[in-house]
Amino acid sequence: MAKTYDYLFKLLLIGDSGVGKTSILFRFSEDAFNISFISTIGIDFKIRTIDLDGKKVKLQIWDTAGQERFRTITTAYYRGSMGIMLVYDVTNEKSFENIKNWIRNIEENASADVEKMILGNKCDLEAKRQVSKERGEQLAVEYQIKFIETSAKDSLNVESAFYTLARDIKAKMEKKQEASNPAGARSGAHQIRANEQQRKPTSWLSRCSLL
Amino acid sequence: MSEVENKVVPVESEEKDYVEDGKNKLIVKCKFCGSKILDKKSAKYITLEKELPLMQQDNNRKEGEIQNESVNEFYHVENMYTFENIGFTHTVANCKYLSCADCDAGPVGYYDMETKHSYVAISRIVHA
Ligand SMILES: Nc1nc2c(ncn2[C@@H]2O[C@H](COP(=O)(O)OP(=O)(O)OP(=O)(O)O)[C@@H](O)[C@H]2O)c(=O)[nH]1
Ligand SMILES: [Mg+2]
């Protein structure tokens, strides 16, 4: 059967236990009436279809098990993933410090060109905050990784974070394709313009507000 | 031998107004939030008997008990990337349950770990 999409990106959620990886994948819902069965078993991964500059992109987003520590995560774990969301909890200093360890682990075990993004989750809990937004931004600059604060609880910035990561993976892939096939490549200026253009928000992206 | 009269006659897929050429004629959406699960004409209509946990479990049920019902009309999806938006649960007894990617309602079907095929329960979705 013909492929009905342009790109398939496998993404991974990584970070200390309790930072909110599962909550980011699983939508918070007050309606206990229909989610109870699914929530007791838990979601392994989701498939999402998004439109990026006219291309149909499938995202396969994987949660990772809570007990996993960076010390035990090896190559097999990252196999096939093209994007990694590094999640810490803004109310938990230790989870922020561990981002460096997670990055080191990724560098040692994942494919060298895996796209990364840092998420400072639980930004709705302002009173309990231990890590300022500025420190998150500094870390991101240090590693040259994009950063955004999220709240899985309020579904704030979650969708736009995935959109941003997917966009960066796509841009990287197209750059590679262009490098290997310069004759067939379109004008670079055109692509940059297309990338900057904000797409009409979909239902999944309705509350997007990128920093 | 009048029992023959009571025998359930399998309904021909051609009679279903949501089936065309053996496939889903319409877009498949979540009953609760309208999230798009399958594009039109992307999955095969099939009938098979499968016990699925109810989407709305009775809150007064015994602890640990799971209420099932028998479902017999499905859309058969051979490649999981055919889905527009869908969630896969962790594995239970060689199968994963399918849930809405937007509101997490489910199970809306199941995924067979052996064949790697997915089955969407038609009674648990809406067409659009
Ligand atoms: N206030 C608030 N609470 C959150 C947020 N995200 C997650 N939580 C809560 O934080 C706790 C841990 O969230 P999980 O999603 O289970 O964390 P996890 O990263 O999956 O943890 P492990 O599976 O152990 O690795 C839960 O009680 C969530 O309800 C958020 O954005 N805001
Ligand atoms: Mg978890």
Ligand SMILES: [Zn+2]
């Ligand atoms: Zn839904």
